Amino acid sequence: MQIPYDRRLPQTQFTKREVFEIAKDPSNNPYDGGLHYPAPLSDALAKLGTLTLSNGARYEFTDANRLRYYERTAWQHSYYECYEAAQGIYFMFYMHDMTLPPPKMTAMCIDLNTNRVTVNNAQVGNDDYTPRDTSCSLSFAEIVGRGTVTGEPHAFTDDFVGKVAAWHVGEFWLTHHYINPRFFLNEIVGFGPDSLYLTIAEPAQYVKIAENIYVFVWREMAGPGIMGMDVMDIGKMTSVGMFYGISEVDRLECYAFTRSAGKWLTVEDRKLLHREGIGSVVKDLP
Numbered sequence: 701m702q703i704p705y706d707r708r709l710p711q712t713q714f715t716k717r718e719v720f721e722i723a724k725d726p727s728n729n730p731y732d733g734g735l736h737y738p739a740p741l742s743d744a745l746a747k748l749g750t751l752t753l754s755n756g757a758r759y760e761f762t763d764a765n766r767l768r769y770y771e772r773t774a775w776q777h778s779y780y781e782c783y784e785a786a787q788g789i790y791f792m793f794y795m796h797d798m799t800l801p802p803p804k805m806t807a808m809c810i811d812l813n814t815n816r817v818t819v820n821n822a823q824v825g826n827d828d829y830t831p832r833d834t835s836c837s838l839s840f841a842e843i844v845g846r847g848t849v850t851g852e853p854h855a856f857t858d859d860f861v862g863k864v865a866a867w868h869v870g871e872f873w874l875t876h877h878y879i880n881p882r883f884f885l886n887e888i889v890g891f892g893p894d895s896l897y898l899t900i901a902e903p904a905q906y907v908k909i910a911e912n913i914y915v916f917v918w919r920e921m922a923g924p925g926i927m928g929m930d931v932m933d934i935g936k937m938t939s940v941g942m943f944y945g946i947s948e949v950d951r952l953e954c955y956a957f958t959r960s961a962g963k964w965l966t967v968e969d970r971k972l973l974h975r976e977g978i979g980s981v982v983k984d985l986p
Contacts, residue, residue, distance in 0.1 A: 712950060716801065716831045719824055723803035723952040730795065730954040731781070733947065737870045738956035739940050741765075742784045744812070745792060751810075753817060753841040767794060781956055783940040785931035786913050788813040791940050793929075795954050801825075805944045805954055809907075809915050809931050814851035815843040818907050818915050822927055822944055824952070833925030834945035836917060838905060854915075856881065857908040864970060865937075866982055868961040873978040875965065881906060884918065889978045898922060916941075924948050930959065937962035961985045 714722070743764040745751065751759040758770040767780045780794035793807035802825040809818040819839050826835035838856075842849045860878035867874045877885035884904045900922035907915040912935035919927050930941020939959040947953045961982075965973070969981040 712832075713830055714832050714946075714950075716825055719831050719946060720801040720803065722946060722950060723824065724798055725951070728951050730952045731779070731956075733943060733953040733955040735870050735872075735943065735957045736955045737958050737960070738781075739783045739958050742782045742790060744784065744790050745780075745782050745810075748812075752844040753819070754844055755819065755839065755841040757819075757841070769794075771796070781942075783956060785809065785940050786910075786933045789909065789913055789931065791931045791942075793942050793944075793954070793956075803952060807929050807942060807944075809854075809909055810843075811851075811854070811909055812843075812846075813910070815846050815849045816851065816854050816909075817841045817843060818854045818909065820915075820917060820929055822929075824945055826925070829921075829925060832946045834919060834927035836919075836927055836929075838907065838915075838917060851910065852908075854907055854909055857906050857914070859908060859914070860884075860906055864965045866963045866965055866969075866973075866978065867939075867959045868982070868985075869957060869959050873982065875970075875973070875978075878904075878906075886918075886920075886922070889973065911935075926953065930957075932959070934962075937964075 741764055745761040746764045760768040765779055768775045768777055776797045778794045780792055782790055782792040785791045790810045796804040802823045804823045807820045819841055820836050822834055822836035824834050825831050826833040840854045858881045861880055864877050873889050875887040875889055879885050883901050885901050888898045902918050902921050904918040914932050916932055917929045924946055926943050926945030928943050930939040932939040942956045944954045963982055972980050
């Protein structure tokens with residue numbers, strides 16, 4: 701299979717069968733990974749109890765980490781995680797039953813304020829790239845039987861285009877240049893002058909959920925092709941999210957992370973950053 705363009709970090713390629721065997725490895729804990737800096741878990745969905753969507757999906761939340769979901773004419777069981785992204789807005793994800801390939805995962809931004817949901821159905825395996833690349837499909841649904849659906853529909857947006865943000869994830873600072881509605885420029889930067897570690901343009905999608913609340917989804921083509929998704933509160937410049945895919949060390953990962961702080965950067969900020977390092981423009985953040 702021809703790769704569309706060379707990668708900065710060449711990765712071992714696998715067949716679809718090899719990817720599935722990696723995903724089923726019983727010794728691997730996919731819910732832990734290299735940037736595993738999660739927020740506190742939320743039990744909001746366990747308190748909700750059940751969730752039925754207009755797309756036909758049905759969920760029963762047994763407790764804060766266990767759910768039943770209806771798929772392939774039968775009820776399936778899975779571990780899930782849920783995090784509060786903003787007041788009344790939750791981010792949850794779970795992996796599907798692993799008896800049939802390809803490995804699949806569903807993540808959702810659930811807005812209980814409006815009874816609207818953004819759904820991301822993802823799988824490891826992308827025919828446009830390689831069997832180890834994660835592909836995803838975003839769609840929109842409404843919560844059924846929970847009262848009136850209100851507010852503006854969740855929708856793709858170009859609100860970010862032309863903006864640049866610095867984000868703190870774990871021990872790293874990143875800058876995101878939101879260059880168009882389908883891509884962004886990702887930089888990993890350091891604290892000293894000329895400490896630019898990596899720059900790559902990567903596929904991305906943006907969805908507006910509510911005022912100052914956005915879903916951001918991307919694929920890390922600079923590395924192994926994993927998918928990232930998070931719900932960003934740009935009023936507070938924080939987010940909760942997750943990574944899904946086959947990692948740099950060839951293991952299935954499906955784990956949560958947070959952007960603990962962020963800042964919009966001006967042109968002068970960006971000039972200063974590349975002269976003196978990221979610390980020069982984020983020193984005012986807590």
